[in-house]
Amino acid sequence: MTPEPVMAYELVVSLRPLLSAEAAAEAPGCGAEPDDLEQAVWLHLLERLGAGGPPPDPPGWLRHAVRAEARRARRRVRRETVLTVEPADTGRHDPERLALAAARRLALRDAVRRLPGRCPRLLAALLSPHDPTYRDIAGELGISQGSIGPERSRCLGCLRRLLTPVVAAR
Numbered sequence: 001m002t003p004e005p006v007m008a009y010e011l012v013v014s015l016r017p018l019l020s021a022e023a024a025a026e027a028p029g030c031g032a033e034p035d036d037l038e039q040a041v042w043l044h045l046l047e048r049l050g051a052g053g054p055p056p057d058p059p060g061w062l063r064h065a066v067r068a069e070a071r072r073a074r075r076r077v078r079r080e081t082v083l084t085v086e087p088a089d090t091g092r093h094d095p096e097r098l099a100l101a102a103a104r105r106l107a108l109r110d111a112v113r114r115l116p117g118r119c120p121r122l123l124a125a126l127l128s129p130h131d132p133t134y135r136d137i138a139g140e141l142g143i144s145q146g147s148i149g150p151e152r153s154r155c156l157g158c159l160r161r162l163l164t165p166v167v168a169a170r
Contacts, residue, residue, distance in 0.1 A: 015045075015062055022066040032073035040069045111162045118143070119155035126152060154161050 023037040029035075043148060044065050048055060055061035112123050125137045138145040 011054055025068040026066055030070040030073040031077040037069050041065045058144055115158050123155055
């Protein structure tokens with residue numbers, strides 16, 4: 001039994017304000033836009049009208065449909081993860097990018113080797129992938145643990161002065 005087009009139109013027109021109000025009320029709690037909720041409910045209503053006629057209690061059906069769609073939206077939001085970093089294919093494996101990164105690492109290592117005094121050994125220890133503590137570094141270099149911070153600052157200042165022309169040239 002297909003509903004008369006006039007009757008379906010009147011039903012849609014009569015339900016529009018209620019649907020707008022219900023969707024606006026439910027949207028903030030489910031992480032969806034009110035228009036998206038409205039569109040989904042209109043689609044469900046049109047499917048129902050095409051399949052067998054209007055619901056017996058259109059306002060009650062509409063409230064129930066909006067809440068059901070809001071629950072679906074909440075579940076969707078919980079399943080989705082927010083992309084806070086670049087997508088997986090960021091071009092990190094791009095040969096040009098890899099070559100540039102290798103050149104920067106080589107320039108840094110070269111500059112660290114040219115530093116005066118204990119700076120090359122200290123910075124190498126600080127940049128170690130093993131992540132040693134200040135106590136480990138002090139024992140390895142034969143210096144007091146308290147002098148690592150000030151010496152590190154001095155070495156980084158020297159490194160900054162050494163690399164300034166290189167960075168400025170780029």
